[in-house]
Each structure stands twice: as C-alpha cells, then as structure tokens.
Amino acid sequence: MRIFRMTRTLQRLDEMLTKAINGTFTEESYDETELSRLESKWKQYFTMSSMSMERTKAERENIQSMISDISHQMKTPLANIMLYSELLQEQTEGEQEKYLAEQIETYAKKLEFLTMALVKMSRLESDVFKICPSVQRVGSLLRQATEEILPRARQKEIQIEICGDIEGKANFDQKWTQEALYNILDNAVKYSPKGSRIEVEGISYEMYFCIAVKDQGIGIREEERAQIFSRFYRSDLVQQEEGIGIGLYLAREIVQREGGYIKVESKEGNGSIFKIFLQKE
Template sequence: MIQIGAKGTLKRLDEMLESAMNGTFDETSYDETELSRLESRWKQYFTAQGQLVGQVKKERENIRTLVSDISHQTKTPLANILLYAELLDEKAENEEEKMLAGQIVRQTEKLQFLLQSLVKMSRLETGILELSPADGEIAPMIRETAASLQKRAEAKNICLDCELEERVRCRFDRKWTSEALGNIIDNAVKYSPEESRITIRIRKYEFYACIEVEDQGPGIAEEERAQIFGRFYRGKQMRQEEGVGIGLYLAREILEKEEGYIKVSSADGTGSRFSIYLPISQESAGYPGSEI
C-alpha cells in the first residue's frame, strides 16, 4: 500500500477543497488509507448538500409561484369591491349610508396595502426580489419621495422641509430606496401632530451618505426602540392609528440588501429622528465629511 507523505496529503486536501468550492468534487480510487476514507466521507457530505440545495431551490420556486398567485388572484376582487363601494357612496341617500360606504372603501384600501406589503416582504425574505444598486445623486430621489407624500402632510398642515445637499452621490436602488424612505416619511406624517414640521436632510460622511427624517411626534420609548423594526410590531402609543407594522421592517430589509442600515434616535414625547445610511459611491468617497 502506498503511503502519502504529509506534503502530498496537504496537496490532496487542498485539491479536494478547491474542487468542492467549484462544485466538481469527486472521489478518486478508494483504498484503505485514512485520506481515502476521508474522501469517501466528503463525497457523501457534498452529495447530501447538493440534494439540500436542490430542495431549497424547489421550495423557493414554490413560494415564488404562491406569491405570484396571491398577488394576481386578489387584485381584481379588491378593485371591484372598491368600485362598488364608490358607487354606493355616490348613490347614498343619507349620512349613515355614506359613512358605511366610506368604511368599506377605507377597509378595502387597508387590505390592499396589507397584501402588497406581505408580497413585498415575502419576495425580499425569499430572495425572489433582487435589488440593483447603482451610483447616483440621492437628492432627486428624496424630493420625489417627499412630493408623493405632500398631500397627506398638507391634510394635517404638516410642513415637509427638505434640506438637501445637491451633489451627494451614493450606491442605491432608486425604486426600493424610495420605498424604504417613503415608509419612514409616511410614519412621520401619520404619527406627528397637526401643524408640526418634518425635516429631511442629507449628511455626508467618509463611507456613508445619511438621510435623516426628523419629526415632532410623540417619540419612541427607550424600551421599544429595539423592537420597532420587527415584523408587525407597533408601539403602544401608535396602536390607535391605522397601520399593520410592516413599513419599518421592509425599510430595514431593503437597506440591508443595499449594504446600508437604519437607526433611530428618540425620546418619549420629544419626536424621533430616523437615519438611513447608504454607501458613498466611489467617485465621491474622497469628499471631506464628519465621522459617524
């Protein structure tokens, strides 16, 4: 029986690891040496791992199909319910009938929002949805997102004040970063008192651009700050407001997929400041800034 020296053993182990990482590992001719037995065990392990990966891919594809079916099958019925509720509102003969029709509209819109949020959450968690970050100026995206929520703010006489440095560039997926930022601004509008102010600003640091959303709302108690980014979590003071507790969770998931992050600073009764951090683009990384 040929004995392989220590150098030959290390070389063979290196070859085994290399082929395993490339997905081409195969057992060489079997004999009674310890190295050959190790090869045989590795072959069994990688075969089992390959089967597991295949099973995970199949389950992910099943989830993709289920999510697509849910989205497709619920879209038309909900749109029809909204249409009929609006017709009822138009034909209402008294205030009570108008109130009931309005309730149908609001609850249907809430259900639509919940289903859309669940679909987005499912796609993010299962990896079905892939973000495509690219270098670009971030101020235009912030303005566009704030403008989409302007009417909601005006309904409560809330001032949306954008203090933006024009030439800040970072890596982000425009559509999904706007989704994350929109969720944060929407929460600020929802929970802020009438005739208050929400300030949105950009700060530039050495490695990150920071978007701050600062409100004059009720604030967040210290014991709740670690929980607000969890799925379906709603703060004790916020439960009287309509909502499902998914917005901040989605924002965190989106930012993590962009190699960014989010944090909050607040105190009970003194307003909140949410800070979104996104990687600075390479071409502007040398810009002098503060330290985080």
C-alpha cells in the first residue's frame, strides 16, 4: 500500500511539473495532506512568477517607449544644429569664426553618434531588437562591412584585404552581425597607424565559421584583454582617440545572442586579431 501511494504521489508530482512547464498548471483537490500542501505552494509560486513576468514585460514596454521618445526628440535638434553649423561655415569669412563653426558641427556629430549608440545598446539589452539568425553565405557580410569602413580607412591610407574562405555559410543575422563586424573593423582602423594593413579572413571549421580581423595597430595589454568588452571601457592609451567604449560591447552581445563568441589575440605594440566565431547551423 505504501509503495502504491508513493508511486501515485510521484506520478502526481510528475504531472504537476509537466503542466508547470507547459503553463497549464492548476491547483486541484487531493486527500493526501502533504501533496495538497505542496500543490498549494506550487500554485502560489507560479502565480507570483506570472505576476513578476507581467511586470517585467510592462517595464520592457515602458523602456521601449521611452527609448523611442528620446530617439525621436533628439533627432530634430541635432539635425538643426548640424544644419546651422554648415550655414555658419558658408557665411562666415574669418578663420576664427569658421573654426568655431566647424567645432560645433564636429561635436554635434559626436553627440548624434553617442545618442544612436546608446539607443542601440538599450534596445538590444531590453530585447526591443530581435536578432533573427539564418544560415547564409558569409561573403556578403564580409564585403558589406568592409565597404562600410572603407571611407575611414582611406583617410588613413589603410588597406583592407578580404581573404580565406568567403564562400562558406554560417547561422547569423545579416544586419546585426554586420554591425558587430563593423565595430571591430572600426576599432582596427582607429588604432592602426597610417599606411598599415588590415586583413579580414574567413576560416571554416567543423562547427563554427571564424571571421578573423588582423590589424597592425597598437595592440592590447594583457591585463586589459578581459576588460575591453565591458561597457564604456577605454584604455588610458587611447583616450585621445574618438569613441565612447561600447563598440566591442555591442559586438560581443550581438554574436553571443546568435550562439557564437569572440576571442582576441594581441600583444601591446604588435597588433591584434579579433576572431568572431559564428555557428554553422
């Protein structure tokens, strides 16, 4: 009899867990006092969990609305500031006045970049943006990200070469992975000397497709390698360069949400190799 009751209790517990997983759990009446008490506690737990999920969803929707409002409200003032700064540059004749007008435009562009970067980061963290990976060829990703960074590379006379396997396939979201790769390329251009070379290599492995970005830049100190993917982290070696320290953070977040990861190999003064590993399936 005891074995029968234990078997029945275990079966009921199994049913309760199965229904909880499926979201169909409801409290029922049973004669077994301990089981009924456990069932009641389960009901309380799932009710509280459901309320917590609803609050989280409401907060996420509020964040989404707030971010959209901030983004919308910032666009018009920034656009007007840049327009007026361009008009000032055209209408002023003195060197000092032109310089000041150029500074206004420069800082307005920095503010626009900062605003857009923070909006992207907030939307990504609050799951407002959905990353939808699919199996596709990597070649298009490499070419488009490289073409996007070329204007900045040409300003520093930096050559960018695509090599290796560019016909391979991986599971990724084209738009967001291009954003991740661009951020890594942007860092490579930013911290590489004039006239240097950047190599973007495709490497196919059994389970992953690797995109390796090799530069001849300033490199990364060993003690900083674990920090470079943190939000707003900037080395004291690059404080004079433009940037706010979220490019690599965004790149890692995007790739991780696709089931991949990023590794870095570097020595101070000897360049860096950033490797993006994308799942093949």
